Amino acid sequence: MSITVKNISKRYGAFTALDGVSLDVRGGGLLALLGPSGSGKTTLLRVIAGLESADEGVVLYEDEEVTHRSARERNVGFVFQHYALFRHMSVFENVAFALRVRGWKQAKVRERVGELLKLVRLEGYEKRRPSQLSGGQRQRVALARALAAQPRVLLLDEPFGALDAKVRQELRQWLRLLHREIHCTTVLVTHDQEEAFEVADRVVVMSRGRIEQVGSPREVFEQPATAFVMDFLGHVNVFQGRVRNNRAFLGEAVVPCPDYPHDEERLADVYVRPHELDIDHRAESPASLAATVLHVHPLGAVVRVQLQAQAGDHSLNVELSPERCMDLDLKSGDRVYVAPRRARVFVPDYSI
Amino acid sequence: MQSNLTALASPSAPPIRAAHAAQRSKRVEEPLTSLRCVRGSDGKASGAHRHDPWLVRWSLTLAALAILTVLIIVPVVNVFYQALGRGVAVYWHNLFGDRNTRHAILLTLTVAPSAVIANLVFGVACAWAIARFRFPGRAVLLTLIDLPFSVPPVVAGLMFVLLFGLQGYFGPWLRDHGIKILFATPGLILVTAFVTLPFVVRELIPVMEAIGPEEDLAAVSLGASGWQMFWRVTWPNIRWGVLYGVILCNARAMGEFGAVYVVSGHIAGRTDTMPLRVEKLFQEYNTPGSFAVASVLTFLALVTLALKSWLERRERREIAEALTDTNARREP
Numbered sequence: 045m046s047i048t049v050k051n052i053s054k055r056y057g058a059f060t061a062l063d064g065v066s067l068d069v070r071g072g073g074l075l076a077l078l079g080p081s082g083s084g085k086t087t088l089l090r091v092i093a094g095l096e097s098a099d100e101g102v103v104l105y106e107d108e109e110v111t112h113r114s115a116r117e118r119n120v121g122f123v124f125q126h127y128a129l130f131r132h133m134s135v136f137e138n139v140a141f142a143l144r145v146r147g148w149k150q151a152k153v154r155e156r157v158g159e160l161l162k163l164v165r166l167e168g169y170e171k172r173r174p175s176q177l178s179g180g181q182r183q184r185v186a187l188a189r190a191l192a193a194q195p196r197v198l199l200l201d202e203p204f205g206a207l208d209a210k211v212r213q214e215l216r217q218w219l220r221l222l223h224r225e226i227h228c229t230t231v232l233v234t235h236d237q238e239e240a241f242e243v244a245d246r247v248v249v250m251s252r253g254r255i256e257q258v259g260s261p262r263e264v265f266e267q268p269a270t271a272f273v274m275d276f277l278g279h280v281n282v283f284q285g286r287v288r289n290n291r292a293f294l295g296e297a298v299v300p301c302p303d304y305p306h307d308e309e310r311l312a313d314v315y316v317r318p319h320e321l322d323i324d325h326r327a328e329s330p331a332s333l334a335a336t337v338l339h340v341h342p343l344g345a346v347v348r349v350q351l352q353a354q355a356g357d358h359s360l361n362v363e364l365s366p367e368r369c370m371d372l373d374l375k376s377g378d379r380v381y382v383a384p385r386r387a388r389v390f391v392p393d394y395s396i
Numbered sequence: 397m398q399s400n401l402t403a404l405a406s407p408s409a410p411p412i413r414a415a416h417a418a419q420r421s422k423r424v425e426e427p428l429t430s431l432r433c434v435r436g437s438d439g440k441a442s443g444a445h446r447h448d449p450w451l452v453r454w455s456l457t458l459a460a461l462a463i464l465t466v467l468i469i470v471p472v473v474n475v476f477y478q479a480l481g482r483g484v485a486v487y488w489h490n491l492f493g494d495r496n497t498r499h500a501i502l503l504t505l506t507v508a509p510s511a512v513i514a515n516l517v518f519g520v521a522c523a524w525a526i527a528r529f530r531f532p533g534r535a536v537l538l539t540l541i542d543l544p545f546s547v548p549p550v551v552a553g554l555m556f557v558l559l560f561g562l563q564g565y566f567g568p569w570l571r572d573h574g575i576k577i578l579f580a581t582p583g584l585i586l587v588t589a590f591v592t593l594p595f596v597v598r599e600l601i602p603v604m605e606a607i608g609p610e611e612d613l614a615a616v617s618l619g620a621s622g623w624q625m626f627w628r629v630t631w632p633n634i635r636w637g638v639l640y641g642v643i644l645c646n647a648r649a650m651g652e653f654g655a656v657y658v659v660s661g662h663i664a665g666r667t668d669t670m671p672l673r674v675e676k677l678f679q680e681y682n683t684p685g686s687f688a689v690a691s692v693l694t695f696l697a698l699v700t701l702a703l704k705s706w707l708e709r710r711e712r713r714e715i716a717e718a719l720t721d722t723n724a725r726r727e728p
Contacts, residue, residue, distance in 0.1 A: 095613055115617045122617040128610035132632040141628070142618040193619060 045106050045196045045229050046071040047092060052101035054087055054253075061087040062098070063253040069197075069246075071106075074223050074230045076244035078237060080276065084253040085233045086201055092231060093199050094118045105196055121190030121228070125202040127182045129174035135161070135185050136170040142193035160188040163222070180211040191226065198230040204239060216243050237277050241265070249273045271390040274315045281321065281360050283314040285389075292389045295355030298330045301389040312391045316384045318363040323349065323372055324381050332381040335360060337374050342366065349374060351382060472694060479691035482684060490688035496665040497689060500673035506581065507656075507669060508649035511588035515645050519596025520638065524630075526597075527604035528612075544593045553658025556587050579661035584669065587655040592645045599641035600634060607633050636714070640707045647700040651693060 047069040054062040062084045069075050077085040090096035092103060094115035102111045110118050130138050137144075139157045148156070161167050164184040174182055183203060190198060203219070204212040220243055223230055234240050240247050241261040249256045249264060249272075257269040268274040275282075285294040288309040292301040299314060324332070335351040338359070347369040351360040360382060364372075374380070480487050492498055522541065526534060544552065558564050560577040570577060577583045611633065615625040653671040660667035668676060670689055677686035 093617060095617060115613075116619050116621065119619065120617060122614070124610050124614060126610065128614040130611055130614070130629055130632075141615070141620070145615075145618065145620045145624050145628070189614075189618065 047197060047229060047231070048104040049088070049092065050102045050104070052088065052091055052098045052103070054084075054091065054096065054098050060253050062091070064101075065250075065253070065255055066101075067248060067255065067258070069229060069231060071229050072227045073246060074220075074232065074244050075246045075248060076240035077231065077233045077248050077250060078235070078240040078276075079250035080235060082252070083250040085235075085250050088250070089199050089201055089231060089233045092197070093120050093122050095122065119193065119196050121187075121193075121195035121198040123183075123186045123190050123198075123200045123203050125205055127174070127186040129182055129185055129189070131174055133173075134170060135166065135172050135174070135177070138174065138185055139188045139192055141189060146193060156192065157188075160192055163191070163225075164188045178211075179207045180215060183207065183215060187222075191228070195228065198228045200230065200232045202233055202235070204236075205234075212239070219243055249276065251276070268388065271313060271315065274388060274390070279318050279361060281316045281318065283316070283358065285312055285314050286310065287312040287389060287391055292387070295333065295353075297333045297355075297383075299384060299387045299389070303389065304391050310391055312389050315388045315390065316386070318348065318361045319346070320384060320386045321360070321362040322383050322385055323351075323362055323364065323368075323374070324383065325372070327381045327383075329383050331387075332383040333360075335380055335382050337376055337378040337380060339376060340369070340374050342369075351380070353382070475687060475691050475694045478683065478687035486684065487688055487691075490685045491692065494685065496668065497673055497677070497685065499665050500668045500670050500689065501692070503581070503584070503668065504650055504670040507584045507588055508646055510585045511592055511649045512642055512646050514585070514589045515593055515596050516638065516642060518593070519600055519641060520634075522597045523600035523604050527601050528609050541594050541597050544590055549591055549652065549654030550658055552590055553587055553655035556583060556590070556655075556659050578659055579663060579667055581667070583659040584656055584667065587659050588649045588652050591652055591655050592648045595645035595648065596638065596641035599644070600637050603634055603637035636707060636711060640704070640711070643700055643703050643707070647697060650696060 047067075049065060049067045049069075052062050052065045053060070065084070065088060067088075077088060079085045087096060091098045094103075094110065094113060094117075098111070102109055104110065105118070115122070130141065133141070136157055139160050140153050143153045143156060157170075158167075161170065164187055166181060166184055166188070169177070169181070169185075174185065177185065187203075204215055207215065216239060232240075232244060245260065246258065247261050247264050248258045251272050257264055257273050259267075264273060265277055268277065274280055283294045285292045285299075286309050287293075287301050287304045289307065290300060290302055290305050292299045292304075292312060292314050294314060301312075304310070304312070327334075334354040336354070337349060337351055339350040341348045341350070345366075346363045347366050349362045349364060349369070351362060352358070353360055362382060372380075479490075490497070491501070522537070525531075526538060547555075557578060559566055560570060560583065561567050562571065567578075575582075577586065611629050612625055615629040620628065651671060652669075653675070656669055657672060660669070660672060662668065662672065662676070664676065670693055674686050674689045674693070677683075677689065
């Protein structure tokens, strides 16, 4: 079942949580809303669920408008950040809740709850209270509870935020498998880039109540649409330079910039990821920058080299393979050349 | 480590809940901390106490005991002694032989529960509004709730006389329609409800804030109607807090004197509640009768105290559970 959101705006007093957001979620897909805190991702999820009403805009499930329907009528499965399990009920009754309020017969309730507890691998825990479960187990009870009444969409608010790294890792993989099994349209909110990339097949990057970019994890990472996306997803080196005639100038270095064919010279930011920079002892290309090695940090699979660019006193981070680092034999204080294999130039808007 | 970081990064429920729970347990905590002091001083500190001169230790202990005896134990025991001094038969006759005393007991058993029910309904609704929603006038409402605590009961009674009395705003209209409020049971219920209004609300607001709105929202998202949400999720979470508020409210409602005195008109056999009856019997030099009624009130107070400490112990256990809960969440 697909979800369509059109032009949703939501304000809390002077604060704009959502600013004209439009989005399509494909039926059966697993989409992640990714952004820093305050970017509006949780508000958008709550608007989709009907737990929050938008000031403007419409929400459609398939072709049916649900903007003014309450959460109760929308039949969604919502998993809260801190699970919100009913503390006075057993695991069984928690999962059975949605069925009980729908007036299911006891025998059918028992059958369905058994099915769900099997799905989330919590058979034998029926009689436990939420307070007697670990974080990961609570999360799975919350999922089973949300799935009980066969919701049309499954919405997860920072589902793994309160768990430690190892449990989080396991649950992510498990969620992927679960999604493959139940094929329920799923929207997940997270501030963790790794989590979004690992679990979702589409990622929506949000910032300050707006959508910055929508795409597959690969697209978003490889072709960031805006400087914000580039900056938010992983480490990045930022250079201030000037652009003119399809080229960007960083001191004496020249980088191609096909997006700016104009004669007029402008200031621009050039973004280069640490693994897209190369170090050499000689200037091999016109894009090379002279720099001094400050530190070499071996981090296992990669070696991070911290350098100081000679032009503009700019500090740089470069990630090299351990082999390449061995060949270069880098030491603190070495004078080397750094060349970007790939750079992205973001020219500030003309309107400014 | 990582989970601590995320807990810091998202300023959401667990730490806040912990804070609320701590706030809520303040009242309960006092005996806890004093207990801890005693236990903690078992080591060095109490060793030092053991070397205090015996004179100091004994005189301080005796002074404390003397004050306790004179101020609390003797008066309370004396109430029962005076009441029962001439035997159970006389006591029984003093309580139920007098038509007016009988009526006073019955009236208190009508007025207090009615006021408590009114405050229960109002208290739950009001605490819900204040704990769950942010609306203009919320701060004013919070202050207004406390007003009955700061208005002297006699003044509260007068306010109702000025409203419903014959010279008051509604007096003539009420008389024309044959409705009696002043000098009748409705008036007694009204003032009692006014005087005891803050108990349930004040008890429930911190409870509801500590629990947070998420379980309610979860119930709605799972398809529960408003009533289903309330009875299946909200009520089980707040019921002990409600009971605590109700017990305090009831104790105050039964013992209320000043406000009731003003609006009752003091008509024996019609508007005298138990505290008014105690005073009237005493003024009539019927000391045994007055003490008999007083002993019933005192007994109810002792029952209230027992219930209250039982509930507090229970609540403390639940808070401890909730706190380990929160810790478990942060370090699973």
